[in-house]
Amino acid sequence: MEAEGISTERQAKLAAPLARRLARAVGDLRLLSVLSVLAVLAIWYVVTAFALVPEVLLPGPGEVATSFVDLLLHGYRETTLWQNAAATLWRCGAGFVLACATGVPLGLAMGYSNGVRAACNYIVQFMRPLPPLSYLILLILWLGIGDTSKIMLLYLTAFPIVASSAMAGVWSTKLQRIQSARSLGASDWRIFLHVILPSALPMIFTGARIALATAFSTVVAAELMAATDGLGWMVFSASRFLRNDVIIIGIIILGVIGMALNKLVLLVDRSLVHWRGVE
């Protein structure tokens, strides 16, 4: 016990400068993030290299990298990776754009006019918490198993989110601004275009970000239930053949695309709504 205590103490003393140097480096937060990701990779490597879990359940990083190259070169079951990614993004994008094109105007109208709100809001509010997958099966019944039912599903997923946020955006307009514009003689239309719309835009973009993320989540689920291409289909099909390397590649690609979509909307938001947060 005693000897051990001393030796660790001595070790600690020897290690002190190194530790301090490390600590200083660790102080750099970005480095800490990189280290954290590296640590996960290292644990993954160690767990697989020492065969702590069966390789069927968790293939090692090296194996996954090799399959990734193979997937890039030869594709998966007669579909290329690009084809699958494009199919997923097309469905997601089409549903999302349609939802924005119709949901934003409706939301603005609901925020602006009590009549429109009374007529439409209860539908939007009922649809919003409804899990999209629950009505996917109906959409497949109605529209068939092709792309139409999936795009419709994503449309219905994104629509209530976008519409609600546009409505809330209109409400966030400061009354003083509208009054001062009116007292300066602005017409209703000009007030809407130059006061209400700019005030609502930050919230519309926040809603669009949430809607896109939800739509992206949903598209994978839809592909898993009924599709013959797309990243969700690839992952699900791989699970049937116990191709866990393909599953992990699929998960990583989906995660990266998800982060990229989020960043993209943020970027458009920053450049378009430069007045966000500036009061």
Place this chain on the structure above:
Amino acid sequence: MALEGTPLRPRVTAAITGASLLVLLLAWIAATSLGLVDDLFLPGPGLLWAGFLDLLENGYRNRSIWEHAGWSLERVLAGFLTGSLVGTLLGLGMGVNRKIEAIFSPLVEFFRPLPQLAYLVLLIVWFGIGETAQIVLLFLTALPVSAIAAMDGVRNVSVQRIQAARSLGATEWQIFRYVVFPSALHEIFTGARLAIGVVYATLIAAEIISGSTGIGWMILDAGRFLRSDYVFVGILFIGIVGLGLDRLLLLVEHRVVHWSGKD
């Protein structure tokens, strides 16, 4: 707030909502009774009601509808409670300490936009088809949402309050316990409501792999057999229970965080 010149009276608003609802109902009745759409695709009100009574009386596939609902609720609660508890603790840590944030934020940021279904497949391989995989899926769904909400909550605590407490001689723990945590609680609850929404939406996906239990499974299974009346009843049921869960959390929030919005 009404941006129009004169706000509508509540009675007028209700009348418009009622009229809109009536138009929808009439369109539904007309479409189904005139045979414009097949009963298979869109059951009429009569058929739907019959299907509802049938479900209440006989259940679905040897289990009463309440049993299915019980299974679903159990999964939602198990995943939500564990996920949001761990997520909130992690988020509080990330909010208080920049280093903890730096360590965990890449993982949380990666997990949050990741479609849940993608890792469901991996969970099935690891845990087999059954309760564990489903609950782990819901746990992983709730975790990043709660973590980010709790972190934002801590970040948004006003600096003056912390400085005031510190100048009065409060220890770091006291500041956390009496200033930071109560201030962040409102956002933690908002995060919890978001999380339960996402968990609830993911439940249907999780129940793809449940053997023969749960409302989500019932909807999927009924769809396979073209029983669209059961599908509709299931959707309505899920919608109403989801709304109820959200209201319940809101109620708890008002009880617990009675100081919210009084800044």
